[in-house]
Amino acid sequence: xxxxxxxxxxxxVGRASTCAASTLASFAPQAIVAMKPILxxxxxxxxxxxxxxxxxxxxxxxLKVETCSPQESSDCINAAQALYExxxxxxxxxxxxxxALQANPWRMYDGQMRILTVEDLADTIRPQxxxxxxxxxxxxxxxxxxxxxxxxxxxERVSKALGGFPVTGEDGFLWLSQxxxxxxxxxxxxxxxxxxxxxxxxxxDVFSPLVAGWPAFVQERVGSDxxxxxxxxxxxxxxxxxxxDKALASFxxxxxxGNAIAAYNAATMRxxxxxxxxxxxxxxxxxxxxxxxDDRSRSRLKAERAGERSVRMGKAxx
Numbered sequence: 001x002x003x004x005x006x007x008x009x010x011x012x013v014g015r016a017s018t019c020a021a022s023t024l025a026s027f028a029p030q031a032i033v034a035m036k037p038i039l040x041x042x043x044x045x046x047x048x049x050x051x052x053x054x055x056x057x058x059x060x061x062x063l064k065v066e067t068c069s070p071q072e073s074s075d076c077i078n079a080a081q082a083l084y085e086x087x088x089x090x091x092x093x094x095x096x097x098x099x100a101l102q103a104n105p106w107r108m109y110d111g112q113m114r115i116l117t118v119e120d121l122a123d124t125i126r127p128q129x130x131x132x133x134x135x136x137x138x139x140x141x142x143x144x145x146x147x148x149x150x151x152x153x154x155x156e157r158v159s160k161a162l163g164g165f166p167v168t169g170e171d172g173f174l175w176l177s178q179x180x181x182x183x184x185x186x187x188x189x190x191x192x193x194x195x196x197x198x199x200x201x202x203x204x205d206v207f208s209p210l211v212a213g214w215p216a217f218v219q220e221r222v223g224s225d226x227x228x229x230x231x232x233x234x235x236x237x238x239x240x241x242x243x244x245d246k247a248l249a250s251f252x253x254x255x256x257x258g259n260a261i262a263a264y265n266a267a268t269m270r271x272x273x274x275x276x277x278x279x280x281x282x283x284x285x286x287x288x289x290x291x292x293x294d295d296r297s298r299s300r301l302k303a304e305r306a307g308e309r310s311v312r313m314g315k316a317x318x
Contacts (some may be wrong), residue, residue, distance in 0.1 A: 052243040056148050057105065062189035066204045069194070079198035082178075082206045087139070089180030095134040097125060102212045102239050103140030105147035107272070108154060113212065113235040114261045114296065115268045118154065122161035129165065136167040139182065141209050141239070143169025174208040213240025219250065227257035234262060244269065255285060260294035267300065 068076040087100045101116070102109045108116040125136055136158065138144070143154045152160070155169030172184030190210070192198075195217045198210050215229060216236035222229050234250030237243045248269050254262030267285035270278040283304060289297025 054242050059186050059188040061187050063185055063187040064191040065207045066200055067192050067194055068199050068201045070199055075202040076199045077202055079200050079206050079211045083211050086176040086178055086206055094132050096137055097128055097133045098137045098139055100139040103143050104239055104242055105142040105145050112261055115265045118157045118161050121158055138169040141170055141174040144171045175205045177205050178203050209240045227254050227259035230254035230257055231259040231262040255288050260289045260292035263289035264294055264297045
């Protein structure tokens, strides 16, 4: 049971990463070769530079991610495949239900880079709590960290949705080793060679956020005929750069280009933020998702409209 649970969770990470990697396969090698001599500061979490408020997370210093070019080494592997294989190596226990996913302090993503709400995840976990499981582990960056003073972490929110069942998360950016062991870091700068798809030397540790994060660096080269890649770039701003506002703007751009998951994600982010005008904008985005044939958008739109009717009926009867 433990192995089956972990494998299913790890597969979600693998599919998400493989999707991102394959989308840019046509020009990723050129980007790597062209940029190889330059050490790039890929991750600059400065509010002044990126208008991202990460002050509560205590980011500092810099770290370099080990990368390579498959054109130059036969021992160079795709980071998406490494992430999947390393996740499969995480130690088993019947007492644990583990879920590996991409995340930031605010939200989580499934294998298609669709936002997973706390309720979505709780609904997935609940049937698996068979009496043997004693704890749920969310193996995703920042899942155990409060995003702002007084705000519970994702692990705490999932625990509450499960009626107080123990749930733990990670306390920073997630790294995985080949043997399945993991660690976290809280660097303000992440350095690497190259700017294309993420490849790493065989047996090197994989930096999980960069597996989903590298498409942000080719966003300016995305054509109007590639809404999926624009959606992946939007998710990259959220998962890797920790910039929700930039992610939201990019999701909305991808939705306008014709990506249904982007429309759903943008609507979900606006509903979570709940600022002036967000709800009306979210309804329009869900309608856009429905136009594009997205069942999840249809279900969410139906639920939101049902909630509006309940509120109106409550006001009318008071």
